[in-house]
Amino acid sequence: MSATAPPPSMSAPLTTAADPPDISELFASVQSHTLLANLSFNNFATFLCRTKILKEDILQPQPYNVSIFCAPNFLPQSVKAFLAASLDMPLDVVDVLWSFTKDIVWELPSSAEASADDEDAFRTYGHELGLTKRTLYPPIKICANHECAAWQRGSLLKKEEPRRIVLFTHGEGAKPGWTVHLKCRVANFDEECNTNYQANYSVKGGLQTYY
Known part of the structure; x- marks a missing residue:
């Protein structure tokens, strides 16, 4: 995701990106959280793929002073509803998983590459929410x-x-x-x-x- 360089002085600072967690730290956090006890690796990987595709849709509804370089703390309601429906995952699980993976997602290149399952998911659950890949x-x-x-x-x-x-x-x-x-x-x-x-x-x- 590219952006014009920020001016030297401004009232809404654009902070640098947070360092994503290492893999051992991430999986330890996932494993120890009760809401993620039954999370499959396939759902975990698919969550990363779909949030990566939706990075622009995640950023745009945020407040105007949110940094473009840091992952937002909260997902827009439409994105959260899409992930919950397409992954058969409760909304609170989506929130927790985003809190653990957001810095990783923000480091991934924005891309519309998707599997056939992703295509079906966007067509079935995303289009009615105004989301496409x-x-x-x-x-x-x-x-x-x-x-x-x-x-x-x-x-x-x-x-x-x-x-x-x-x-x-x-x-x-x-x-x-x-x-x-x-x-x-x-x-x-x-x-x-x-x-x-x-x-x-x-x-x-x-x-x-x-x-």
Whole structure:
């Protein structure tokens, strides 16, 4: 997940990523927690895969001052509901498992690679929640205009405009998906540049700029 470098001084600091736990520490935590006593390795691996695919969907609903470099402490309700339904897992188990694995997930590359089971899971449980494994987000999370008040404060782009799309792929044909445009429009800021960031370009005042 890429992002524009943060300004040197801002009211909402973007902290560096936390170090993920080593494998022995992780499995000891999982093994000792009563809610995870019956967790299978297959469900554990699938949880990592699906949360990795949904990293952008996990980040976008967070408060504007959340760091893009650290895993959020809480999952959005839609993501949590999808994981619970698709893995046949109680919601409280999803919460605990996320608390143990979030720093690992945040280190994994964002990717739409998925198995046939993942495809079925998104189609069966994700689409009704607005989740697909093919959602196009802008690579920029902070306004790139250095004259903008939002950039100076280091605030995340939060004004989102999702649209349903059809993605035409080489290997799998036409697939349902979403594209999310992020607009620089933050409440209580004196100046807003209203730049619209799309998947591969931005638009400001009629000028279209490719990244």
